[in-house]
Amino acid sequence: MNAPTASILVVDDEPDLRTLYELTLLREGYRVETASSVQEAREQLKAHRFDAVITDMRLPDGFGMELLQDLRDQQRRERCVVMTAYGSAENAVEALRSGAFDYLTKPVDLKQFRSVVASAVQGTGGVPAPRAARTGGVQGRQGAFSADPLAAGTALDRLVGTSEAIRNVKQRVAKVARGMAPVLIHGESGTGKELVAQALHASSQRADGPLVAVNCGAIPENLLEAEFFGARKGSYTGATQDRDGYFQAARGGTLFLDEIGDLPLAMQSKLLRAIQERSVRPLGSTQEETVDVRIVSATHRDLAADVQSGRFRQDLYYRLNVIEIVIPPLRERREDLPVLCAALLARIAQESGMPVPSLTEHALQAIAAHPLTGNVRELENLLHRAVALSDGDELHVDWPSGTPTPLGARTLPAPTLPNHTEAQPAYQPPQSAASTGCSVPLPNDLQAWLDQQEREILIRALREAGFNRTATAARLGISLRQIRYRIARLNIAVPNDQDPHDEIG
Secondary structure (H helix, E strand, C coil): CCCCEEEEECCCHHHHHHHHHHHHHHCCCCCEEEEEHHHHHHHHHHCCCCCEEEEEEEEEEHHHHHHHHHHCCCCCCEEEEEEEEEECCHHHHHEEECCCCCCEEEECCCCHHHHHHHHCCCCCCCCCCCCCCCCCCCCCCEEEEECHHHHHHHHHCCCCCCCCCHHHHHHHHHHHHCCCCHHHHHHECCCCCCHHHHHHHHCCCCCCCEEEEEEEEHHHHHHHHHHHHCCCCCCCCCCCCCECHHHHHCCCCCCEEEEEHHHCCCHHHHHHHHHHHHCCCCCCCCCCCEEECEEEECCCCHHHHHHHCCCHHHHHHHHHCCCCEEEECHCCHHHHHHHHHHHHHHHHHHCCCCCCCCCCCHHHHHHCCCCCCCCCHHHHHHHHHCCCCCCCCCCEEECCCCCCEEHCCHHHHHHHCCCHHHCCCCCCCCCHHHHCCCCCCCCCCCCHHHHHHHHHHHHHHHHCCCCCCHHHHHHHCCCCCHHHHHHHHCCCCCCCCCHHHHCCC
């Protein structure tokens, strides 16, 4: 038995455009009804059920937003796509915040029109797009989630915890995943922003498409445009063939922009245009390519403050922050520690292929007393060290005295730098005038003295942050790219030197 054909209501007061949209959808195999005003649309909605409503923003007797509000008030299943005039970015943002599934900018690109409608009708009561406009199993640069209906639940389950704070996050993810509105995830380093992005993708109708995750702070500035938008052969030295960018790789899926606050201003402008126009121009190309992606971004920074200080574009901020999801720090949900520790220890056991010591109440109390400023990432590192240092059935560490001390007796020590980092500085700073009773002597090598001061500050900040470079950068008010540069320039040895973004959270 064939599945029923999806039904669309098109609302536009311009007869030529209304006919164009109708013919386009009919050729795709949809059933189509039309209306030229808010009143006509309400009559159609009263008489019929649809799978999607495509409406112009401005109508002779009102606004398309009124129809959107009607659908919400009546809890109807129709997904609403709003068409806005070119340059009316604030209208598009308002529509998405009010619950619109997606928006289109006039003049409407028909290829994009067909793609948006196909996305809208999928998942509305099981009615499929007539001629599968999208294909599943597309692989992005960093993999894709399966369309398995259990995938959404599995992804949400990875957000471990039973506290009210984490339940609120899960509920918000489930609610906003169904639309196309851009989502900004805000949380401290190590709280699990990428896990939330994965849950958003897996819970959406785009779960059979790729999820492409991009660390905006780890890409050299001179490569940003090629990495995001792609490049044509010969467009720059070393470009020996055409290559897609992140936007092309995420077609039909989700593009996750992690640490979006680290993007330079020049790239922010280009990203804004790509999001607004839904098209990109690869480096070295004269043609733009339409891209169908949902944007999810994340940051540990206060972007509103960055907007005020001029470090982040206001228009891009409002484009990205249509819906905000705030992840609470671990210190605000310590009641989740037992289940978090159990989940992390189970993962450590699976990865190592060995049983891990049991988590005693004594050890759990000690972990709860730990500051955990690095959140879940720090908790995992703490447990990794405890497991590595334990040789019995209970989680503990061996202290210098040689006596095994349960973890509950004290918190785990922070890792120490190699001995050569404790060497005496090349230049000793002069004593202050207050202590010598005379004016401060000038250094004979100013740069060496300044480097030593910077080195000492960085080593201290790294130690206090458990050698988490992202947390250190946030503490000092600089970007992750800058902290990496300074660590390399000042030859600071970091234990287990690895990118913190490769770790959990």
